[in-house]
Amino acid sequence: MKLNKLYTAILLFAGILTSCKVDKRYVRPQLHLPDSLAQHQDTVSFGDQDWEEIYTDSTLRNLIDRALEHNKDMLIAAARIKEMAAQKRISTAALLPDIKGEVTVERELENHGGDAFRKSDTFEAQFLVSWELDLWGNLRWARSASIAEYLQSIEAQRALRMTIVAEVAQAYYELVALDTELNIVKQTLKAREEGVRLARIRFEGGLTSETSYRQAQVELARTATLVPDLERKISLKENDIAFLAGEYPNRIARSRLLQEFNFPETLPVGMPSTLLERRPDIRQAEQKLIAANAKVGVAYTNMFPRLALTGGFGSESTSLSELLKSPYAVMEGALLTPIFGWGKNRAALKGKKAAYEAEIHSYEKTVLTAFKETRNAIVNFNKIKEVYALRANLERSAKSYMDLAQLQYINGVINYLDVLDAQRGYFDAQIGVSNAIRDELIAVVNVYKALGGGWQVEK
Numbered sequence: 189m190k191l192n193k194l195y196t197a198i199l200l201f202a203g204i205l206t207s208c209k210v211d212k213r214y215v216r217p218q219l220h221l222p223d224s225l226a227q228h229q230d231t232v233s234f235g236d237q238d239w240e241e242i243y244t245d246s247t248l249r250n251l252i253d254r255a256l257e258h259n260k261d262m263l264i265a266a267a268r269i270k271e272m273a274a275q276k277r278i279s280t281a282a283l284l285p286d287i288k289g290e291v292t293v294e295r296e297l298e299n300h301g302g303d304a305f306r307k308s309d310t311f312e313a314q315f316l317v318s319w320e321l322d323l324w325g326n327l328r329w330a331r332s333a334s335i336a337e338y339l340q341s342i343e344a345q346r347a348l349r350m351t352i353v354a355e356v357a358q359a360y361y362e363l364v365a366l367d368t369e370l371n372i373v374k375q376t377l378k379a380r381e382e383g384v385r386l387a388r389i390r391f392e393g394g395l396t397s398e399t400s401y402r403q404a405q406v407e408l409a410r411t412a413t414l415v416p417d418l419e420r421k422i423s424l425k426e427n428d429i430a431f432l433a434g435e436y437p438n439r440i441a442r443s444r445l446l447q448e449f450n451f452p453e454t455l456p457v458g459m460p461s462t463l464l465e466r467r468p469d470i471r472q473a474e475q476k477l478i479a480a481n482a483k484v485g486v487a488y489t490n491m492f493p494r495l496a497l498t499g500g501f502g503s504e505s506t507s508l509s510e511l512l513k514s515p516y517a518v519m520e521g522a523l524l525t526p527i528f529g530w531g532k533n534r535a536a537l538k539g540k541k542a543a544y545e546a547e548i549h550s551y552e553k554t555v556l557t558a559f560k561e562t563r564n565a566i567v568n569f570n571k572i573k574e575v576y577a578l579r580a581n582l583e584r585s586a587k588s589y590m591d592l593a594q595l596q597y598i599n600g601v602i603n604y605l606d607v608l609d610a611q612r613g614y615f616d617a618q619i620g621v622s623n624a625i626r627d628e629l630i631a632v633v634n635v636y637k638a639l640g641g642g643w644q645v646e647k
Contacts, residue, residue: 214478290313309506592606
């Protein structure tokens with residue numbers, strides 16, 4: 189009866205002590221966010237849409253799906269999550285009693301004074317229970333840190349997913365833009381060949397000098413040199429996309445011309461506070477900060493005494509048949525308290541506090557970077573739209589000028605150098621429009637990524 193009362197008292201005392209946790213709860217730093225992300229305040233955000241709603245091209249969707257499934261960095265991130273989940277489970281188990289079973293058989297041979305060897309057997313079966321009481325919250329702080337690290341790995345995977353979606357989309361648009369540029373060059377090459385033919389006819393007919401004819405040949409040769417360089421860039425870009433998809437280099441299919449892609453007129457960006465909750469890199473940085481705060485708690489509680497209880501129940505006998513007839517039970521408690529550690533624990537606490545302070549600045553830097561990226565993406569989108577409108581107007585004007593110059597050349601009004609200047613202007617204008625369309629598509633990609641890439645706040 190007395191033993192039962194002792195057990196009850198110890199467990200009651202343990203329950204009281206383990207309810208005591210040195211409180212140093214995490215509080216999000218004051219950030220003083222700007223009033224809005226853009227000139228106009230939006231209640232909804234472009235970033236709330238799923239990426240399938242943004243990238244409507246079926247070929248591009250297929251590429252993104254392949255990349256999300258097979259990209260090696262994504263697979264590494266998934267394995268990292270599993271690792272952190274296991275660590276979280278270990279830290280949770282540390283709060284609970286450790287129960288073990290043990291069966292031992294021992295044979296001892298003795299020889300005293302040269303007599304014959306005598307043997308003695310010992311059989312033992314026991315259950316052992318050990319439990320470190322979490323007096324000050326040391327183990328709970330460690331568990332909080334492991335949970336934050338687990339959540340950090342999840343946010344890291346989400347940030348990587350967002351980045352891969354953006355990288356595949358951007359690379360695909362760049363690839364289609366290179367196709368468009370190559371097509372423009374080939375069309376220009378045909379025009380140069382026709383120009384050489386006309387210049388040769390007029391030269392042989394005595395209507396122009398040999399200079400015009402030779403100049404036409406030079407322009408033809410110069411244009412021809414652009415073809416293999418563009419083909420090289422196309423092959424390299426295809427290799428980049430294949431790598432993102434976790435594949436060996438192969439040809440990448442494309443289903444649309446560059447000018448067939450649609451982009452929105454406006455991009456609502458939402459409230460500044462939503463950026464903190466939606467962007468996975470910010471959420472990841474905050475989980476790192478939470479983990480650092482918990483590690484300060486671990487270091488602080490390491491300076492207090494630690495109490496471990498050990499109990500055992502078993503049976504021991506020199507005869508296997510008599511094993512269950514010789515039961516025993518034991519319980520002990522051990523108090524481990526730091527007395528003099530040459531300042532080790534205090535130094536560890538100072539180090540964790542410094543690490544926590546560094547993570548605060550790192551978190552603030554991540555937030556600043558996110559707002560800078562968002563603002564830059566919005567500015568780029570708005571200005572690139574203006575650039576596209578101006579370049580489209582330039583292309584139309586350059587086309588009219590080139591058509592007029594070719595007509596005047598045929599009629600002998602101007603020389604061939606004037607025609608070449610007009611053709612160069614039209615060629616440059618075509619490339620400029622193609623680049624503007626590409627840049628506008630990439631600007632949409634960057635805005636979408638900067639706003640969080642479709643991740644919703646988990647309820």
